[in-house]
Amino acid sequence: MSRTAALLVLALTLSACGTSAGGGDEKQEITVWLMKDTATEEFVSEFESEFERDHANLDLKVQVQEWNGITQKVTSALASTDPPDVIEVGNTQVAQYVASKGVTDLSGRKGELRGDDWIPGLAEPGAVDGKQFGVPFYAANRVVIYRKDLFEAAGVAVPKTRDEWLAATAKLDQVPDQQGIYLPGQNWYTLSGFVWDEGGDLAAQDGGTWKGTLNTPEALAGMDFYKRLQALGDGPKDSDEAKPQQTDVVAGGKVAQFIAVPGAAKLVTKANPALEGKLGFFPIPGKTADQPGAVFTGGSDLIIPLASSRQDGAYEVVKALTGEKWQVELAKAMNYVPNRKSLAGAVGGDPGTAAMALGAANGHATPNSPNWAAVEARNPIKEFQTAVLTGADPKAAAAKADEVITQALNSGK
Secondary structure, eight states: OOHHHHHHHHHHHHHHHHTSSSSSSOOEEEEEEEETTSSOHHHHHHHHHHHHHHOTTEEEEEEEEOSTTHHHHHHHHHHSSSOOSEEEEEGGGHHHHHTTTOBOOOGGGTTTTTGGGBOHHHHHHHEETTEEOOEEEEEEOOEEEEEHHHHHHHTOOOOSBHHHHHHHHHHHHTSTTOBSOBOOTTOHHHHHHHHHHTTOOSEEEETTEEEEOSSSHHHHHHHHHHHHHHTTSOOOSSOOTBTTBHHHHHHTSOBSEEEEOTTHHHHHHHHOGGGTTOEEEEOOOBSSTTSOOOEEOEEEEEEOBTTOSOHHHHHHHHHHHTSHHHHHHHHHHHTOBOSBGGGGGGGTTSHHHHHHHHHHTTEEOSOOOTTHHHHHHHOHHHHHHHHHHTTOOHHHHHHHHHHHHHHHHTTTO
16 A cells, blocks of 8 residues: 555544544534423523533524424425434324334333332333333322402311212302312313323224223213302303413412413413412322322423434433433422432422422323324314213213214224
8 A cells, every 4th residue: 555545544433533523523413303382591501501501512502493384394304314412302292103013112221210210100101012112201180279268268178088078079069159179171181180190091902903981980970070160150161271261260260270281380470469478389189198199290302213313322411301400490490390300309399389299190191192182183072071971871871972082093004
């Protein structure tokens, strides 16, 4: 080999080393998609700075995405040859994206990520066919927001069980010109919790086939409890929390309690500043005092696109964002529930978040099917609720809803 050729080979070798993830001065760029309002600008800035300080070979680029149209955008990204390296997705969307075959299986990392401590409502939808594709990022769930002054005036304590809750609500409802609870007839997330408490579910899978399961003793028992509770107020039987906006109803000053995420309390006091300091929070009661009621866990998971050529760097981002330090920081910044049950005490300074974290220990998710969005599009569960609340036979109404759920979940097969 001539001297010129040898120098050329050396130059090419050095150049190649400089572009690797671990060598030279060239950094590997890691792109992360986070959703709008997931975190504050300060949180993102601090995370980027500290992560890059701890990973000198990585250059982190966080891009904030809008929720509107995100499903198609993520689907397209997973099908591309150069997708972002980490994507935040809604926890109930994981199965839909996994069906595209474009998401990295992280089952082998679950132990290192403390998967045994994840809250179930985020961990369950992140797992598809026994494999962990989504890593829990943060959670939020409903609690009972109550008027402390009205509870005190009626001589009722914060209930610990469903029976105590019914008794307290009935007493509150006996006060003239007052609702014991404002519960619209189509609050299907709350109904789901009562169904789960009874050991039922909205749908079940047998082999590769799904079937709606509202027409079961467990689900019907959950609906019966919902009906009894809903009757202790004047909530509409044929609409949900948005029609009318339940926070506006509560702001009128005649409602003793309602069910919502803790942030709804701020909307109430904004509409009626006279209620400032009068609102408290407690987890939705369970059947026994030793466990809060089941709740739907909303929130997000993190996934890594299979086509990303920067798998190691992407994993380091996921590991950091879902680790203890940044989980606590995110929970404090946004009043979220951290992804681990053991971190519930870290948010104890905020009463609404503390109540939410207690409830999250009994969190659940909607059936883990890529077609679940098709169920929500029509939402026969709401139709079932209204039918029962307006006098229809519960079993007949449940059977009708099950037909729609079964068809939607098995579409395309």
